[in-house]
Amino acid sequence: xxxxxxxxxxxxxxxxxxxxxxxxxxxxxxxxxxxxxxxxxxx
Amino acid sequence: xxxxxxxxxxxxxxxxxxxxxxxxxxxxxxxxxxxxxxxxxxxxxxxxxxxxxxxxxxxxxxxxxxxxxxxxxxxxxxxxxxxxxxxxxxxxxxxxxxxxxxxxxxxxxxxxxxxxxxxxxxxxxxxxxxxxxxxxxxxxxxxxxxxxxxxxxxxxxxxxxxxxxxxxxxxxxxxxxxxxxxxxxxxxxxxxxxxxxxxxxxxxxxxxxxxxxxxxxxxxxxxxxxxxxxxxxxxxxxxxxxxxxxxxxxxxxxxxxxxxxxxxxxxxxxxxxxxxxxxxxxxxxxxxxxxxxxxxxxxxxxxxxxxxxxxxxxxxxxxxxxxxxxxxxxxxxxxxxxxxxxxxxxxxxxxxxxxxxxxxx
Numbered sequence: 001x002x003x004x005x006x007x008x009x010x011x012x013x014x015x016x017x018x019x020x021x022x023x024x025x026x027x028x029x030x031x032x033x034x035x036x037x038x039x040x041x042x043x
Numbered sequence: 044x045x046x047x048x049x050x051x052x053x054x055x056x057x058x059x060x061x062x063x064x065x066x067x068x069x070x071x072x073x074x075x076x077x078x079x080x081x082x083x084x085x086x087x088x089x090x091x092x093x094x095x096x097x098x099x100x101x102x103x104x105x106x107x108x109x110x111x112x113x114x115x116x117x118x119x120x121x122x123x124x125x126x127x128x129x130x131x132x133x134x135x136x137x138x139x140x141x142x143x144x145x146x147x148x149x150x151x152x153x154x155x156x157x158x159x160x161x162x163x164x165x166x167x168x169x170x171x172x173x174x175x176x177x178x179x180x181x182x183x184x185x186x187x188x189x190x191x192x193x194x195x196x197x198x199x200x201x202x203x204x205x206x207x208x209x210x211x212x213x214x215x216x217x218x219x220x221x222x223x224x225x226x227x228x229x230x231x232x233x234x235x236x237x238x239x240x241x242x243x244x245x246x247x248x249x250x251x252x253x254x255x256x257x258x259x260x261x262x263x264x265x266x267x268x269x270x271x272x273x274x275x276x277x278x279x280x281x282x283x284x285x286x287x288x289x290x291x292x293x294x295x296x297x298x299x300x301x302x303x304x305x306x307x308x309x310x311x312x313x314x315x316x317x318x319x320x321x322x323x324x325x326x327x328x329x330x331x332x333x334x335x336x337x338x339x340x341x342x343x344x345x346x347x348x349x350x351x352x353x354x355x356x357x358x359x360x361x362x363x364x365x366x367x368x369x370x371x372x373x374x375x376x377x378x379x380x381x382x383x384x385x386x387x388x389x390x391x392x393x394x395x396x397x398x399x400x401x402x403x404x
Contacts, residue, residue, distance in 0.1 A: 022135035029140065030328060033344045034337060039253030041344040043351075 068126015076354035077359020079105030085275035110361020137352030142328030143345035197257035221380030226260035252279020288317035
């Protein structure tokens with residue numbers, strides 16, 4: 001049976017995907033590095 | 044699979060509980076990754092001190108091997124499982140931060156070549172897997188899943204397609220098992236083949252990004268060759284991932300036409316939903332670096348943070364590769380996957396060698 005998927009809400013709108021969380025955390029880290037809160041990260 | 048893992052939004056006590064729940068597993072990833080890094084350094088120093096000729100075994104391989112041994116002997120205890128499943132988060136975080144090590148001009152050049160090769164690779168892979176699947180009389184939706192998984196980006200693509208074409212759980216776990224098993228195999232064979240062919244870092248990175256299906260394994264396969272190859276592999280794989288929406292949409296429309304899947308009315312919304320958003324983060328970080336937002340030292344710090352994130356990812360790749368589980372899924376899909384993947388690996392190798400001759404990679 002064919003149903004319209006885009007008409008079906010896919011979970012709560014407030015749930016962020018893993019991708020978005022990765023971008024948010026990366027940008028927070030980038031800001032922390034930019035303003036020297038995190039500096040000279042060793043490897 | 045980990046690619047479906049969703050970190051809960053900031054709300055109520057459950058966030059704290061979730062964070063505490065993943066902590067043991069994340070610590071295990073860190074411990075295994077760091078042990079890999081320690082072993083690489085220790086063995087190199089020891090061999091040098093004692094004048095031994097000892098091949099440099101990268102931390103990437105150690106981390107994967109340690110994870111593999113644990114997962115396939117004692118298994119991963121339940122207390123660690125939630126944290127271990129976060130390895131896909133660390134992978135995406137690592138890729139976004141890796142944007143700091145590229146200026147936009149690099150991405151334009153590499154991304155342009157990658158995209159051209161990706162389009163050819165996807166077309167040929169879809170055709171090849173479909174022909175092979177029909178030859179071996181696999182179920183039609185399993186053929187679609189194997190074709191999408193091998194053409195685009197492994198596990199994430201299969202999961203995205205599963206919902207879009209209404210495939211059943213058994214078919215998708217067959218396809219995922221085949222793609223992961225073959226990706227694990229590629230980790231050990233690609234670098235050996237590339238060394239025997241004396242491939243340069245850019246050519247090899249492109250090959251790993253085009254030929255290895257799962258993003259984590261493609262990243263690891265690239266990093267196993269060299270740091271530079273690892274960077275190129277991520278760009279090539281990311282270009283491939285960007286196509287996920289288009290390929291899944293085409294299959295969704297086909298199966299809806301057969302009356303066996305839901306109709307997609309808003310195609311633009313469908314494409315946006317399936318588009319891997321971390322690619323935008325990668326481009327944003329690269330854009331910031333291109334406009335000199337960060338000093339040289341800060342770019343180095345971001346690059347190193349990316350490496351630490353990848354370190355956790357590689358440990359997770361090993362810990363999430365359960366050979367016994369994979370062998371339970373039967374031989375036929377695996378044989379189709381294996382033949383298809385070997386042919387795709389040869390084909391992408393040919394494409395990369397051709398591109399090297401034309402563009403001088």
